[in-house]
Amino acid sequence: MGFTPNSNQDCMLAWEAMPDALQGALTPRQSEWLDGHLARCDACRAQFAQQQRLQRAMSLPVDLPIDAEAGLKRLLSRIDNPDLAKAPEPSRPVGWAGRALVAAIVLQAIGLGAMGAKLWSLESAPAYRTLSREAAPAPAGSIRLVPDPAMELADWNALLDASGLRVVEGPNKVGGYLVVPTTEAVRREALLQRLRSTRGILLAEPVAGTP
């Protein structure tokens, strides 16, 4: 095949017109000119044949196993439940700035937790106690919860309801509550983990000494 697009001016024009010709995007006049050139030029005719074959090859369906209906089902589910269905982004390498930011957030969270726990202890353990009255022990399975002040009441109620908890005391000075499970079937560790990962919960700690 001796064709190169530098062969001559007509071949250059034909070369440029071929993609449009394949898409049927040439005007009748352009199309007539190209047909005439192809009839005279073997190299361009061979090149156009290659282009047609390439177009046909490129139009073959994708050769990978991808199920449209399964994908559509997942998309609709994602649209119906945007928060639940959003796939977690895989971890990726972060730079020093990202690592510094993460460290700062962790430090802030630890500080906040320590401060909340300290304030709670000040609140829940009075400085004095009358000798005639014993300190009331916290109910079994009690958990200290400190919600974010910005948390909506509806969200707070929904969280308690979904977690099977009820408030037995609070709020104290730092806005903390003492909550207990409404049923015994709740696994405490799992519950604590879930509470800690809930947005709007600043602190979730078991009360020491309660089973």
Next chain:
Amino acid sequence: MNEANARTADAIDRALLQRMAAGDHAALAALYRSYHGRLCRFLSRLTRRPDIIEEVVNDCFWIAWQHAGDFRGDARVSTWLMGITYRCGLKALRRQGVELADDLTDDAFPPGLGEGTDPGEDRELRDLLGKALALLSADQRVVVELVYGVGHSLNEVAAILQCPVGTVKARLFHARMKLLNVVPALSGETREQGS
């Protein structure tokens, strides 16, 4: 697809987008089914991983669903969707730590991939195409797919890739030169000579 057919298809797509903007799930499903094959094939020129391709297609339609009402109509719906898909594809590949598959070898398009579904001639054509595509850079493969596979004009391809039309022309030129000089069999010469 000729110009008249393209206009008709675009009118249908626009009507579906309008219904999507009003929250019509059936319209979304119709557009999804209509474009799924094209988008998957387009993305398969960037990566051979079906999981990434599926994720990108759904990301594209997630965005289309949310922004259907913002579609200004300056371009064909097909151009708009392809542009979203291309950007989502690049983003997904970066997120996965996957480089653009510039270095695809013949192994990426093994012979016989379409066996069982392709007629004999198509299977041979697919094998030849695999060899040909392995010679091109990812950028060249994308342009070739958009022009020959999807049927976009060079101006539309420039809009999809967000680059000058001169860049698209250059990529197509170099792709065609490689195909011409290295894979003459794609022109049917081998078949004709061998028969």
